[in-house]
Amino acid sequence: MSVVTVTLNPALDQTVVLEALTPGAVHRARSVRRDAGGKGVNVAACLADWGLSVAATGVLGRDNAAPFQALMDAKGIEDRFAWIPGETRTNLKLLDGASGDTTDINLPGLDLTPDALVTVRAALRALTAPEGLVVLAGSLPGGLGPRTYADLTAELRARGARVILDASGPPLAAALAAPVLPFAIKPNRHELEEWAGRTLPGLADVAAAAQDLRARGIALVVVSLGAEGALFCDGDGTLHALAPPTAIASTVGAGDALVAGLVAGLHADLALPDTARLALAFAAGKLARAGANLPPRAAVEAIAATVRVERLTG
Incomplete structure (x- = not known):
């Protein structure tokens, strides 16, 4: 398998579009949409749109897994999830139509059973190979300790896989330590x-x-900066990439699209400046669409050609 994504705490993203968000006020929604999501799911969706062969694993609640199954079927993503009793969590996203800002309300997820993680580990053993790309992304559900990503990284790297981690808080700190x-x-x-x-x-x-992080032994550090683009740091120095202004339909999943573009660049063995252009083009292309969806490949390539890349150091 070319790329594998791992989402241990997926979510159904319910996006509510408002004229404007005013705390404490009663709002009438302009529109509502529901998307199967979670960071690794979003990365897989964008990579599938790009045309890469991708498998998704993690844990899904069986009681409301249908939207995830529909997404994977529609995009041709190989489903290697562990399905367990219960419902996958729902995340509420309030999109302010006036400012374009999104307010996230992330609800608690399923408590993970030991058997489910065993199933995920078995899927990873079957799917990964030397130099394969594995994305570990998102928060951890109840029942898993903060060292989960650190442990999975050690197992995957022992098999020669290249691990891309997109996490925060204690799980990120544990992985970096x-x-x-x-x-x-x-x-x-x-x-x-x-x-x-x-x-x-x-x-x-x-x-x-x-660069301090990279010097600890991480080959590539990418820092997303929102409207300021992103920094890409490797052993040769630091690049700053900035996409042109983009009409925003939804910011939901833009960071995940950037990760997908990074993975696509690594998969194609592109030079770092071209990988940076592709990552920013994925993010900009997704901003113009609701959900974790890219425009056609030619449109993404056209955006990539307009991304400005400057060397800061090295």
């Missing part, structure tokens, strides 16, 4: 500030903290 590190990580600015223990107000500050 482990003796075996991911191949690549994708924190946002706030997550990098949490790790660094200080604010990072300027690009130079972000780049210095990212």
Whole structure:
């Protein structure tokens, strides 16, 4: 399998579009949509749109798994999820139509059973190969300790896989403190500030903290910066990539689309500047669409050609 994504705490994303979000007020929704989501699911969806062969594993609640099954069937994603009793959580996303900002309300997920994680590990053993790309993404459900990603990373790297980690909080901290590190990580600015223990107000500050992380043994550190684009740090230095202004239909899953573009670039063995362009093009292309969906490949390639990449260091 070319790429495998792991989503241990998926969610049904219910996006409510409002004229404007006013705390404490009564709102009338302009529209509502429901998408099968979770970080790894979103990454898999974008990669499938791009045309890559991708398998998705993790844990789904059997009682409301139908939207996930429909998504995987429609996009040709190989379903290697462990299905357990209960319902996958729902996340509420309130989209302010005036500002374009999204307010997230993430509800608790399923408590994971030991057997379910055994099933996920078995799927990963069957799907991964040397130099294969495995994305570990999102929060952890109840029943799993913060070392879960660190342990999975060690198992996967022992089999020669390249692990891309997109997590936050204690699971990220544990993975970064482990003796075996991911191949690549994708924190946002706030997550990098949490790790660094200080604010990072300027690009130079972000780049210095990212290079500190890279120097610990992570081959590639990508820091997403929202409207400021993203930084890409490897052994040759740091690049800043910035996409042109984009009409925004929904910001939901934009960071996941960036991860998908990063993975697509790694899969194609592109040079880092071209990988950065592709990652930003995935994110910009997704912004123009609701849900974890990319525009046609030619449109993404056209956006990539307009992404500005500047070398900050190296």
